[in-house]
Amino acid sequence: MNYKKRQPLLEFTPEGIYCPEGDFYVDPLRPVKKALITHAHADHARWGMKQYIAHHYTKSILHSRLPDPVEVQGVEYNTPLTINGVKVSFHPAGHVIGSAQIRLEHRGYVAVVSGDYKLEDDGISAPFEPVRCHEFVTESTFGLPIYRWETQQAQSKELSDWVELNQAQGKTSVFVGYSLGKAQRLMKMLEGKGPLYVHRSIGKLNEAFTEAGVGLPTYIEQDFFADVKHLKGGVVLVPPALMDSNVIKKIPDAAIGLCSGWMRVRGSRRWRSADRGFAISDHADWQGLLKAVKLTEAEHVHVTHGQTEVFARYLREQGISASAVPVPGYSEKRDDDEQTENF
Template identity: 50%
Template sequence: MITFTNSGLYCAAGDFYIDPWKPVTRAVITHAHSDHARLGSRYYLCENATVPLLQLRLGQDINVQGIAYNEAIYFNGVKVTLHPAGHIIGSAQIRLEKDGEVWVVSGDYKLENDGLSSPFEPVKCHTFITESTFGLPIYRWAPQEEIFSGIGQWVDDNRQSGKASVLLAYSLGKAQRVMQHLQHKTEKFLVHGAIANTHEALVHNGWKLPPIEHITPDTPKSAFPNSIIIAPPSADVSWMKKFSPYALGICSGWMTVRGNMRRQNADAGFALSDHADWPGLLSAVKATGAEKVYVTHGFSSVFARYLHEQGIAAEEVVTAYGEEENGNIVNN
């Protein structure tokens, strides 16, 4: 039902693309991260909560339609429904059905309920297209309560040393998750402009998020000591100098490999990801009951080979996903 083209995942029967990386006439979007939602298409379909995020990132004048999870829409006889992916707010798996055949495109997903995103729901299908960002056995996440407890202790230690705590977290998804779970540690978070813009869009559309203060050139230096500062991975080191003395922590699944923390010149690394780990990927694939699995971005060849060894027909597919914020390793 889906073919893999130079523009993206194409459903010829319905004449639409899913997360195209080139401009197309009709695009169905799994979520608002920049590697899955790109400018230039004539029409976009997404989950309701993703609409303001697409407008924030692609422009208010885009032609976008939002639908609820499990609400059906038809394109030339192809039934399309969206189902929670648990990746970020508004993220969805795309289910396609025609003549009794069912395909599911997962986009990006995680199985642990983060307290903000609608929790991942496995969808039965004949063919499943899965990501494999962390498709190696070394990637196994600790429960998020344990991770956030460690981050909280790190913040306390920094305060005892008279330092601000700067946490790098992707501006859409990770930043909101971090603030949600650390709000008991501060009256308000100080945040980078990219995070402030996302925060404003979400609050304007009814999401209840912790209080923030947008850091500007006018923010007094007296605001920084002992504070919790949230910045995207793209934040420049020169921008952070104003916070001195501070400690730098990175929230990313890539922090499982300690060398990544050293290469980023960070003081601490926390293996917090909005993607499924190795056991999560395997659990998700099994829960679909799919007879055929296509594996995209990440360790796709390794994961596809492992599935094949387990008796599941699996194949690696090359896509243009997995390069959020210029592919910086701390995004995931």
């Protein structure tokens, strides 16, 4: 099928990614009537939509995060529904719990909006599922060759070894990672390393996962306004907003471990505030992005969120039709993504 001879199923508008045939948006930037949501991070699931459609795990999180009661239709993976003649299905993206690639099909033409994704199974999220299509929308947050992640097993060992070293030195291991996705992944990797203490923002989201039937390791939600002397020698998880805060300064003998893909670049501005950096990301690295694109066999690739021009140019050099998405909010590099939002 020749992409150039077919009408694309997606349009990139100021409101966001729009499907004219179905009259709905995917991860819209502005309030719209009907929004299909790939996952619950705030840069993809914004307030103000009249109706939301998302995976049922994401549904639980949206209800806990959005300020007012909202109408959210929960769906299962690989369970099609039809919207104004467009066949829609959600497929695992491997990014965080409930994250999905959204497949759209109309008259035999298929487009996939991947949202954010990673290919390696993290033991928490449903593993990434390649979806063949004509038109593919990919992120490129870490779309440079310098970004290459270790395996999940190697990352777990690195974290465990550091905790054991801290315990031997009488220090408290404090890990900094985003409350949705990263924190739950860290909890899984640190299970059995001692009591797990989490900030209330992480605990709130953990409750949403529990209500949805997702099992997590045993943890204690810590009130940081109370006495924290008992945390000494333990394992503590806090969100990035608390970096350099009085909360962390209260923790006895704290050793700060910053968990982010940006830690692959030692010059990161946040590296200087931590004792240790761990290059752990919920996004695909360079090789993961390339593999995901090739597995789709797409005739055209739209590159969003991050190193858009660089990654699109590289794909074209490999013989793959690709273009950077020209919509503000989708095209620029998201410094807020892993540094404050999907840290």
